Structure formats: C-alpha cells, structure tokens
Amino acid sequence: xxxxxxxxxxxxxxxxxxxxxxxxxxxxxxxxxxxxxxxxxxxxxxxxxxxxxxxxxxxxxxxxxxxxxxxxxxxxxxxxxxxxxxxxxxxxxxxxxxxxxxxxxxxxxxxxxxxxxxxxxxxxxxxxxxxxxxxxxxxxxxxxxxxxxxxxxxxxxxxxxxxxxxxxxxxxxxxxxxxxxxxxxxxxxxxxxxxxxxxxxxxxxxxxxxxxxxxxxxxxxxxxxxxxxxxxxxxxxxxxxxxxxxxxxxxxxxxxxxxxxxxxxxxxxxxxxxxxxxxxxxxxxxxxxxxxxxxxxxxxxxxxxxxxxxxxxxxxxxxxxxxxxxxxxxxxxxxxxxxxxxxxxxxxxxxxxxxxxxxxxxxxxxxxxxxxxxxxxxxxxxxxxxxxxxxxxxxxxxxxxxxxxxxxxxxxxxxxxxx
Numbered sequence: 001x002x003x004x005x006x007x008x009x010x011x012x013x014x015x016x017x018x019x020x021x022x023x024x025x026x027x028x029x030x031x032x033x034x035x036x037x038x039x040x041x042x043x044x045x046x047x048x049x050x051x052x053x054x055x056x057x058x059x060x061x062x063x064x065x066x067x068x069x070x071x072x073x074x075x076x077x078x079x080x081x082x083x084x085x086x087x088x089x090x091x092x093x094x095x096x097x098x099x100x101x102x103x104x105x106x107x108x109x110x111x112x113x114x115x116x117x118x119x120x121x122x123x124x125x126x127x128x129x130x131x132x133x134x135x136x137x138x139x140x141x142x143x144x145x146x147x148x149x150x151x152x153x154x155x156x157x158x159x160x161x162x163x164x165x166x167x168x169x170x171x172x173x174x175x176x177x178x179x180x181x182x183x184x185x186x187x188x189x190x191x192x193x194x195x196x197x198x199x200x201x202x203x204x205x206x207x208x209x210x211x212x213x214x215x216x217x218x219x220x221x222x223x224x225x226x227x228x229x230x231x232x233x234x235x236x237x238x239x240x241x242x243x244x245x246x247x248x249x250x251x252x253x254x255x256x257x258x259x260x261x262x263x264x265x266x267x268x269x270x271x272x273x274x275x276x277x278x279x280x281x282x283x284x285x286x287x288x289x290x291x292x293x294x295x296x297x298x299x300x301x302x303x304x305x306x307x308x309x310x311x312x313x314x315x316x317x318x319x320x321x322x323x324x325x326x327x328x329x330x331x332x333x334x335x336x337x338x339x340x341x342x343x344x345x346x347x348x349x350x351x352x353x354x355x356x357x358x359x360x361x362x363x364x365x366x367x368x369x370x371x372x373x374x375x376x377x378x379x380x381x382x383x384x385x386x387x388x389x390x391x392x393x394x395x396x397x398x399x400x401x402x403x404x405x406x407x408x409x410x411x412x413x414x415x416x417x418x419x
Contacts, residue, residue, distance in 0.1 A: 045070065046140045050147040057151055058127040063098070063135065065119045065142075069111035080119055081107035082352070084138040084312070089131050089149075093264070095138070097351075098123035107379075125149055127182060128215070139312060183212040186418035188235045189357070189372065191390050193414035200242040201250075202410045204392075208235035208418075231280075233257040239400055251402040257282040273314065274306040281325075286401045294332050294401035298322040309348070316347040337364040338397040338404050352376060355419055361396065366407070368396020374419045390416040 049064040065083075069075050081103050087094045098121035103109055111117045130151050136144045188208035195202030210233040235255040241248050259280025267275050279302065285295035300322035307315045320343040324336055340363030349355030357372045374388040392412040398404040 046137070046142045048135070048137060048142040048145050050135060050145040055125050055133075055147060055149040057125055057130050057149055059125060059152065060122050061125045061149075062101075062120055062122045063145075063147075065121060065137070065140075067109075067111055067117045067119060069113060069115060069117070072113050074113050075111040076108050077111065078107045078109070079139075080109045080117075083121060083140070084351070085121075085123055086136040086138055087126070087129060088134040088136075089129055092129060094126045094129065096123045096126070183215065185210055185212075187233050189416055190418045191388075191392075191414060191416035193390060193392055193412035194242070195410065196413050197409075197411040201244065202408075202412065203240045203242045204238065204412060205240065206235065206237045209233065229261040229263070231259050231261060233259060251286055251400045253284055253401055254287055255282055255284045271307055272305060273308045274304070276304050278302045278304060284401065288402070291331070292402055293328070294335075294404070295328045296332065296335055296401075297325040297327065299325055311350075312352075313350045314348070316345070318345040318347075319343070320345065332401070332404060335398065335401075335404055339363055340368075352378075357419065361398075363397065365397050365405070368394075368398065370394045370396075370399070372419065374416055386417075388416040388419055390414050390419070 045068040047066040047068070049066065051061055051063050055061040065080070067080065080100055082097055082099050085096050085098045087096065100107075100109065101120045101122055102118075109117060109119065130149050132146055133149050134144045134146055136142070186208065187210040188206065190207055192205040193203060194200060195204070210231050212228075213230045213232060214227040234257065235253075237253045237255075238249050239251045241250050257280055259278055259282075261276060261278045263276045265275050265277065280300060282298045282300065283295070284298070286293070288294070300320055302318055302320040304316065304318045307317075309315055322341060322343075327333070327335060340361045342362055344360045345358070346360075347355065347357040354373070354375050357374075359370045361368045371393045373391040377385045377387050377389055390413070392414075393410070394412075395409045397407055399408060399410075
C-alpha cells in the first residue's frame with residue numbers, strides 16, 4: 001500500500017536533509033583542514049623559475065619553485081604536493097597539474113624556518129603547444145614566467161629510436177600503434193555503485209567516454225574552430241540486480257552521441273574561470289524488443305560556466321535544454337511527462353577534495369534529483385589508489401527507460417574512476 005502523500009514528502013525531505021548534512025559536515029572538516037594548512041603557510045613567499053632548457057611538446061617538462069618561510073618555526077604542509085599550472089601561447093590556454101618531485105610520504109613538504117625550500121615540479125606539456133609559452137601558477141601569487149617549447153623530433157628510423165631509448169616498456173610499445181589515444185577522454189562519470197536502500201537489487205554501473213574527431217587547435221578567430229569542437233561520445237548505464245540468484249541486468253541505457261563544443265567564450269568577467277557552450281544529438285535506447293523496448297532521441301544545448309570560489313574550490317553551473325526527435329510513440333509516448341525538457345547541473349568542490357554534483361529535472365509528473373558525492377581515496381593510501389569513494393542519491397522519475405513512469409528513491413555507495 002502506498003504511503004500517504006504527506007508521509008512520502010516528509011521521508012524524501014528527511015533523506016535529502018541527511019545527505020546534505022553529511023556533505024556539509026565533510027566540507028566543513030575539509031575547509032578547517034585547508035584553513036589550518038593555509039594558516040601555517042601564509043608567511044611563505046614563492047619564486048618561480050622556468051624550465052632551463054627548451055621543452056618538447058608532448059614530453060615531460062620540469063620547473064622549479066622556491067618557497068621562503070619567513071616564520072621562526074619549520075612548517076610541514078601538503079600545500080605543495082601538486083599545483084595547477086596555466087600555460088598560454090598565442091590564443092591557446094591549457095591548465096595542467098604539476099606534481100612535486102620532492103615530497104615526503106603523505107605528500108608533505110618541510111619549509112625550514114627563515115629559509116627556502118627548493119621544489120621541482122613535473123608536468124606533461126600538451127602536444128600542440130610550441131613557441132614561447134607563459135607559465136602561471138594558479139595556486140600561489142607568483143609572476144608568470146616564459147619558456148620555449150619545440151616540436152618533437154621524429155627519429156629517422158626505428159633503429160635510431162631503439163638505440164637512443166633502449167628497451168621500451170610494454171605500455172609504451174603498444175601506444176606506438178595508437179596515435180589517436182590522446183583524443184580519447186572521460187565524459188560522463190564512470191562508476192560502480194552498490195544499491196543500499198532499498199537494497200542490492202538497485203545496483204548500477206556506468207562507463208562513458210568522448211572522442212575528439214579533429215586535432216586542430218582551437219582558434220576563435222579562425223576556421224579551426226569549425227572542426228575543433230566536433231566530438232563523438234558514448235555512455236552506457238546498466239542497472240544490475242545483485243540480490244537475485246542469477247544477478248540479472250534489469251535494464252540498460254545505450255547513449256551514442258555527436259556533439260559540438262565551443263570550449264572558450266571570453267565573458268571578460270574576473271570571477272568566471274571558464275565559459276563554453278555544448279550542443280548535440282543523442283540517441284538513447286535500452287536495447288530490448290517487444291513490449292520492453294524503449295528509445296528516444298534528443299537535440300540539446302548546454303552552456304557551461306565555472307566560477308572560482310576559494311582556495312582551489314570551484315562551482316560549475318550547466319543548464320541543459322533539449323527537445324525530443326523521433327521519439328518512440330508506441331512504447332514510450334509520454335516520456336517527456338516524466339523526464340521533462342530541462343536539467344540543471346550544479347557541481348561544487350575541489351579537484352583533489354570533496355565534490356558534490358547534482359542534476360535536477362522538472363517534468364509534468366514532478367521533479368527528479370540525482371546527487372553524487374565523491375572524495376578521492378589517494379589521501380588514505382599514500383597517493384597510491386586512484387579511485388573515488390562515491391555516494392549517489394536519486395529521487396524521481398525516468399532514471400531507467402523501461403520503468404520511466406515509476407517514481408523511485410534509491411541510495412547507492414561504491415567507487416568511481418571519473419566524476
């Protein structure tokens with residue numbers, strides 16, 4: 001027997017409140033830790049030294065950061081285990097992560113009282129960046145420095161290459177036959193989640209990737225921008241009943257996609273870190289036939305804006321508006337009444353910290369919300385385990401195509417590779 005409407009809404013509000021309380025408690029602890037670390041390092045002054053030799057596009061590059069501790073006591077901090085680096089040349093801008101080569105176990109660095117710490121950082125220079133490049137550290141107040149980068153030199157033959165490099169590891173050798181792998185990257189979150197409430201029968205996993213069709217660098221003033229933004233993407237979401245003896249997949253969604261991305265539109269606003277627009281065509285079906293068949297198609301547009309908040313924390317807002325094209329009118333004629341025409345994505349957090357990602361949809365049947373809370377496990381395993389601890393809460397309609405008209409409330413816990 002269904003719960004009274006008032007009780008259902010009270011239950012929904014209670015569970016949503018619990019999720020938000022967990023988020024804000026962890027966020028508060030994270031902020032306190034960040035404040036304490038920043039307070040210890042607030043007396044530091046940094047001096048940035050560019051790479052001494054010409055860098056090579058697509059190859060590892062190193063630079064040096066001198067950190068002065070003007071205090072009277074040694075400072076042990078994790079502020080310098082990695083830094084975000086902004087690289088600019090002509091109209092190109094890339095943001096990459098540089099890893100400190102001198103950290104102690106746990107990612108700590110010791111700044112001697114009244115002295116300097118010399119830190120060497122390594123990062124991979126993007127393949128398409130050559131010429132005189134400006135390097136800026138986003139995390140610290142250091143003036144930009146310049147360095148030169150040259151294109152990679154192709155060996156005349158494989159004998160020369162083999163003699164210069166010696167024996168290659170298997171992964172590198174295999175990549176010789178995959179020159180386009182750099183065009184492949186994560187798209188939607190990739191995760192494996194176990195159903196908790198109402199149980200294992202609501203387990204779920206998702207894989208997703210995108211592929212850049214052309215390698216021309218983005219140039220908003222030239223023709224390169226016409227082809228640079230074209231991408232193929234594929235996302236597959238599977239709903240797995242791990243409680244039943246046979247462990248069947250109760251439903252799946254297969255979502256091939258073609259989209260165009262304008263990665264940079266300069267709004268000339270100091271508080272906007274990034275702004276772009278994505279639009280495309282997506283097909284979605286559950287791969288079944290007969291009465292269980294469900295399928296539809298979308299044409300959508302999605303502006304994406306990222307705002308800097310504080311100390312490496314960012315807020316992303318991405319409203320998505322779509323219309324249905326050639327919807328399957330026999331098996332899911334009223335899908336729009338449950339899935340709607342609009343999704344608001346809000347993501348807040350830090351790249352190497354806690355992150356909350358929410359999707360809210362409005363439809364005639366009622367609102368639907370999915371909230372994903374994730375935290376990297378690297379800090380618990382001495383930077384050795386590259387996974388996220390992942391919590392997911394869903395309340396609403398049309399999470400699954402097969403049962404799109406069924407209102408569900410689900411809580412899941414698991415791990416993710418990307419978020």
